[in-house]
Amino acid sequence: MFRAQSKAHQETIEVFVEGSAVRVPQGATAAAAVLIAGLFRIRETAVTGAPRLPYCMMGVCFDCLAEIDGVANRQSCMVPVTPGMRINVQHGARQTGAAG
Amino acid sequence: MSSTHDVSRGASHDAIVIGGGLVGAAIAWGLTGQGLQVALLDEGDVAYRASRGNFGLVWAQSKGLGAPHYQRWTRASALAWPDLAADLAARTGRDVGLQQPGGVHLCLSVAEFEDRAAKMARMREEAGNFGFEYRMIRAPELRDMLPGLGPKVVGASWTPYDGHANPLVLLHALHRAFTEAGGTYVPNAKVEADIHAAPHDFAVTAGGQRFAAPRVVLAAGLGNADLAPRFGLSAPVRPQRGQVIVTERTAEVLPMPVTTIRQTTEGSIMLGDSIEEVGFDTRQKPEVIKVIAERAVQSFPWIGRLNIVRAWSALRVMAPDGLPIYDQSETCPGAFTANCHSGVTLAGAHARLLAPMIAAGALDQERLGLLTAKRFNAA
Amino acid sequence: MTYDLAIIGAGPAGMAAAIAAQGQGLVTIVIDEQPAPGGQIFRGIEGAAAQDRTLGADYAAGATIARNFRASGVEARFGTTLWHLEPDDEDGLCTLSLADAEGTDTLQARRVILATGAQERPVPIPGWQLPGVMTAGAAQIMLKTTGAVPAEPKRTVLAGQGPLLWLLAVQMLRAGAAPALILETRPADRIRENMGLATNAIAAGGAGMLWKGAKLLAEARLAIPIHRATTGLRAEGDQRLRHVAWDGGRFACDLLLLHEGVIPATHVPMAIGLEHAWDAAQRCWRPMTDERGATSHDRIAIAGDGGGIGGWEAAVASGRIVGLDQARRLGRIDEAGFGMAAAPAIAARRRALALRPFLDAVYAPGAAVLCPPDDATIACRCEEVTAGQVRAAARLGATGPNQVKAYLRCGMGACQGRLCGPTVAALIEETRGLPPGTAGLTRPRAPYKPITVGALAGLAE
Numbered sequence: 001m002f003r004a005q006s007k008a009h010q011e012t013i014e015v016f017v018e019g020s021a022v023r024v025p026q027g028a029t030a031a032a033a034v035l036i037a038g039l040f041r042i043r044e045t046a047v048t049g050a051p052r053l054p055y056c057m058m059g060v061c062f063d064c065l066a067e068i069d070g071v072a073n074r075q076s077c078m079v080p081v082t083p084g085m086r087i088n089v090q091h092g093a094r095q096t097g098a099a100g
Numbered sequence: 101m102s103s104t105h106d107v108s109r110g111a112s113h114d115a116i117v118i119g120g121g122l123v124g125a126a127i128a129w130g131l132t133g134q135g136l137q138v139a140l141l142d143e144g145d146v147a148y149r150a151s152r153g154n155f156g157l158v159w160a161q162s163k164g165l166g167a168p169h170y171q172r173w174t175r176a177s178a179l180a181w182p183d184l185a186a187d188l189a190a191r192t193g194r195d196v197g198l199q200q201p202g203g204v205h206l207c208l209s210v211a212e213f214e215d216r217a218a219k220m221a222r223m224r225e226e227a228g229n230f231g232f233e234y235r236m237i238r239a240p241e242l243r244d245m246l247p248g249l250g251p252k253v254v255g256a257s258w259t260p261y262d263g264h265a266n267p268l269v270l271l272h273a274l275h276r277a278f279t280e281a282g283g284t285y286v287p288n289a290k291v292e293a294d295i296h297a298a299p300h301d302f303a304v305t306a307g308g309q310r311f312a313a314p315r316v317v318l319a320a321g322l323g324n325a326d327l328a329p330r331f332g333l334s335a336p337v338r339p340q341r342g343q344v345i346v347t348e349r350t351a352e353v354l355p356m357p358v359t360t361i362r363q364t365t366e367g368s369i370m371l372g373d374s375i376e377e378v379g380f381d382t383r384q385k386p387e388v389i390k391v392i393a394e395r396a397v398q399s400f401p402w403i404g405r406l407n408i409v410r411a412w413s414a415l416r417v418m419a420p421d422g423l424p425i426y427d428q429s430e431t432c433p434g435a436f437t438a439n440c441h442s443g444v445t446l447a448g449a450h451a452r453l454l455a456p457m458i459a460a461g462a463l464d465q466e467r468l469g470l471l472t473a474k475r476f477n478a479a
Numbered sequence: 480m481t482y483d484l485a486i487i488g489a490g491p492a493g494m495a496a497a498i499a500a501q502g503q504g505l506v507t508i509v510i511d512e513q514p515a516p517g518g519q520i521f522r523g524i525e526g527a528a529a530q531d532r533t534l535g536a537d538y539a540a541g542a543t544i545a546r547n548f549r550a551s552g553v554e555a556r557f558g559t560t561l562w563h564l565e566p567d568d569e570d571g572l573c574t575l576s577l578a579d580a581e582g583t584d585t586l587q588a589r590r591v592i593l594a595t596g597a598q599e600r601p602v603p604i605p606g607w608q609l610p611g612v613m614t615a616g617a618a619q620i621m622l623k624t625t626g627a628v629p630a631e632p633k634r635t636v637l638a639g640q641g642p643l644l645w646l647l648a649v650q651m652l653r654a655g656a657a658p659a660l661i662l663e664t665r666p667a668d669r670i671r672e673n674m675g676l677a678t679n680a681i682a683a684g685g686a687g688m689l690w691k692g693a694k695l696l697a698e699a700r701l702a703i704p705i706h707r708a709t710t711g712l713r714a715e716g717d718q719r720l721r722h723v724a725w726d727g728g729r730f731a732c733d734l735l736l737l738h739e740g741v742i743p744a745t746h747v748p749m750a751i752g753l754e755h756a757w758d759a760a761q762r763c764w765r766p767m768t769d770e771r772g773a774t775s776h777d778r779i780a781i782a783g784d785g786g787g788i789g790g791w792e793a794a795v796a797s798g799r800i801v802g803l804d805q806a807r808r809l810g811r812i813d814e815a816g817f818g819m820a821a822a823p824a825i826a827a828r829r830r831a832l833a834l835r836p837f838l839d840a841v842y843a844p845g846a847a848v849l850c851p852p853d854d855a856t857i858a859c860r861c862e863e864v865t866a867g868q869v870r871a872a873a874r875l876g877a878t879g880p881n882q883v884k885a886y887l888r889c890g891m892g893a894c895q896g897r898l899c900g901p902t903v904a905a906l907i908e909e910t911r912g913l914p915p916g917t918a919g920l921t922r923p924r925a926p927y928k929p930i931t932v933g934a935l936a937g938l939a940e
Contacts, residue, residue: 001611001734002627005654010527010626027526028625036627040610040719046349046367047863051718053610055860057617058519059512059928060598060744062893063608063860073348073407073893075929077620080514093349093367096248096402120876145879145919152885272886275875287876347932348893366888371932384925386563386576386585386938393936404933409893412924 001053002035004028015085030076030087031057031064042066042076043090065090113139113284115315115458116304118291118327121151122267122443123450124319125274130455131317132281139313140278141289141306148339148380150321151443153414154267155344155372156364157357158198158445161205161234161259165219168226169470170423173449175230176467178261180448185265188273191280196270197365203262204237204246205359206253206399213254220257234259247353248402256358264357266365267444274447291320295330300434302331317458318437321417322380332431334473335439339415341376343389345396347406361396361403369403371396382413416441420476426454426468434461437473482508484805485575485588487561487747490518491541491791492783493594494548495798496805499820501553503806508586509555510577512928516545516555518596519616520791523624533653534622535646537791544795563925564591564751566776573778576938578930583938590778590805593766594798595744597784600763600844601898602639602737603851606714608860615639615647615738628656629734636723636730638662638712639738641842642692647736648699657702660730662709662723664739664848669841676837685833692834710847739844743785746897750923753779757916760839761788762849763901764920770825772801780805789832796828849915850905858906859899861892869903873910880904880921893929896921 120142164171289307349367521541711726854867890896
């Protein structure tokens with residue numbers, strides 16, 4: 001959906017969006033990485049399962065909830081990327097792993 | 101029982117219910133079912149609303165130690181609940197999420213477990229022929245019943261009577277069912293001072309309108325304390341703050357409610373609830389919800405990983421002995437009060453048992469005689 | 480440790496307030512959710528974007544402010560969220576409950592400035608929840624923090640109105656990613672109707688800003704097709720955006736960027752019970768403040784756009800004024816000292832606000848933005864509650880958003896009503912025949928941002 005303009009002075013970091021490696025500029029957020037990866041959903045709502053992508057990118061709307069490094073429902077527009085970060089689609093309600 | 105409109109006295113109804121929360125709405129809905137034309141007077145958008153802060157248990161096992169009549173009233177309500185829920189669903193299409201799979205009270209130490217066991221034994225003893233079924237369950241068996249139980253949990257008490265429902269859907273469904281059955285729901289209608297109260301002859305001004313009826317029911321929660329004396333009644337209720345935490349939605353995991361932990365039909369986990377004597381103060385206190393969180397994590401460590409999406413505080417409507425108060429005025433017959441902190445648990449009784457008594461003009465003394473406010477005069 | 484002053488937000492207002500207060504000897508701390516100073520307007524200002532000329536001179540100005548802020552040595556905690564604020568603790572101080580990557584903790588301050596800025600006004604058109612519909616501000620944040628532009632500019636549409644829409648269009652244009660189309664919602668005669676306000680603005684020193692805006696518009700209009708006076712805007716598609724449609728037209732796109740202005744972020748001020756007022760000119764709620772940012776609570780002040788939209792230059796001036804007033808209230812300077820120190824900022828704020836009445840009038844959001852006419856439109860994105868459901872609740876007797884929240888759960892989701900609040904209130908007002916701004920807002924409760932149960936349980940004593 002977005003592409004990072006190639007700029008010599010900007011360093012990039014490799015992260016994994018749904019398992020695929022993506023290089024994103026340093027300073028990007030996990031939500032930005034998903035938009036650069038070209039995914040058409042970052043989460044499916046817990047109410048109806050409808051797909052969503054980030055809407056506001058400034059911490060207001062919570063439509064960018066994603067699973068980041070194994071932690072569910074994180075507000076991905078507020079999480080700066082780190083090398084090797086794993087960002088996955090949040091599928092509906094959170095799994096607790098309670099029984100495990 | 102016809103409804104007329106008398107210009108000098110205002111709109112005339114068969115009954116006025118003051119208070120549009122869970123207690124008032126359940127009674128109003130029940131009265132409508134008895135064929136009465138009812139005006140349900142509510143406050144505005146911002147008010148002390150215990151109904152909007154309710155934890156949502158339909159709970160019997162902790163109710164009425166030393167007061168078996170309260171246990172019986174609570175159990176009668178739990179029994180009336182399924183029919184109420186089905187009726188509301190049929191009329192409004194809203195599922196109030198009633199589940200009554202039984203419930204447990206967790207004990208986090210041997211001392212707590214022994215104390216609980218003694219309490220439950222006394223409950224059974226006091227219940228007499230009415231009966232009180234319960235079990236004290238130790239941790240190994242409990243772990244099979246409840247996934248992810250923490251190592252600190254020693255055991256629990258269990259009764260089959262317990263359950264839970266969604267308090268907010270219940271409120272919405274009661275308001276809708278009441279309105280659709282011809283009831284008059286009036287918001288922004290706090291009752292003003294010019295109250296007329298005489299035997300079977302009442303009139304109040306609220307929201308700029310005058311309402312008159314031969315019956316009036318005071319179900320205004322904490323507002324009853326001031327209203328009751330105007331009708332020759334007494335309702336010595338005080339606010340008691342409770343704070344509650346709600347987590348994000350999770351996949352289904354808790355098969356039955358726990359006294360202070362339950363999973364809603366939406367999937368979120370509710371954690372409750374503090375008991376604080378702070379007067380009319382609805383502020384939230386981080387140090388109090390911290391204790392709620394600690395106990396929840398000790399009970400179920402996996403809850404610690406969940407995000408809190410909301411928390412709130414609300415004021416319970418508490419009588420000096422913690423039991424409900426029901427009365428009919430002796431000086432102004434036709435005026436009733438209903439006061440309790442269990443608007444969800446007792447909704448079944450209020451709609452199905454209390455409302456017919458009010459419609460018939462007399463409270464059933466066998467059921468409710470001991471719940472009169474006169475018990476506080478006997479000191 | 481007890482601070483003289485805690486400032487929430489390190490945007491232009493928070494940074495300016497901190498520099499001013501620290502300069503008067505107040506022991507000050509600044510808290511911000513982001514990893515670096517700048518706020519939303521200057522997001523990424525310490526990163527590569529500062530060298531990006533396409534973002535324009537106004538953005539570049541933020542680098543100087545951030546440098547001065549860093550040079551001031553004010554203590555700052557970034558990546559830190561305020562999740563509860565008690566303005567009346569047992570010690571007669573303010574207690575702030577904070578959360579960061581390490582967990583939760585608290586600090587105490589004698590006074591607090593909320594410099595929490597603004598959020599974009601929700602634009603609840605049909606289909607706005609579809610993947611591919613975002614705010615213009617979101618696209619701008621992609622530019623500032625990531626240097627990223629829409630991957631398919633020819634399938635990208637901007638829709639709405641207001642200065643930020645045009646600024647973004649030009650920024651995209653300069654970055655070689657001009658949108659295929661701008662659907663401007665401003666009614667055709669709005670500028671002509673408000674020429675008097677433009678004249679007033681020029682008289683009050685707003686000529687420079689007016690000229691800057693006109694140049695921006697001209698640059699965009701030369702390069703980008705514009706459909707004026709657009710009505711009936713809607714996003715279409717199944718599972719993701721495929722088309723944007725309007726009365727009389729339709730365009731294939733996979734990115735639609737909406738903007739209808741910004742409104743104060745009232746979440747924390749409402750949660751702590753500050754008095755608010757409906758701002759008829761800006762069609763939004765804002766906390767009631769005086770000229771120096773004082774609120775209805777003696778220990779709490781508000782600086783910047785959080786007290787009413789004025790833009791970054793006004794926010795810097797406001798921050799300085801409010802910061803100095805905290806020093807006066809704590810006895811570090813007297814009234815005369817305040818007057819001397821604050822005079823340049825008071826004059827600067829007056830100039831910065833000169834154009835505002837004209838902008839407010841010209842870019843007033845249309846009725847359909849405030850109150851979606853189509854019942855099927857989603858009002859609450861979190862709980863997926865439609866406008867029709869809200870109207871039905873209002874007809875049943877809900878007189879305000881708190882009762883609608885109880886009935887329908889709208890405002891109970893993760894955003895806690897930040898995004899649906901204004902729309903729900905407007906729908907209630909429409910249904911019950913109330914004037915705008917009378918239905919009120921929901922009372923937000925802590926935690927203001929999600930924290931885990933475990934983090935709360937481990938809260939330091």
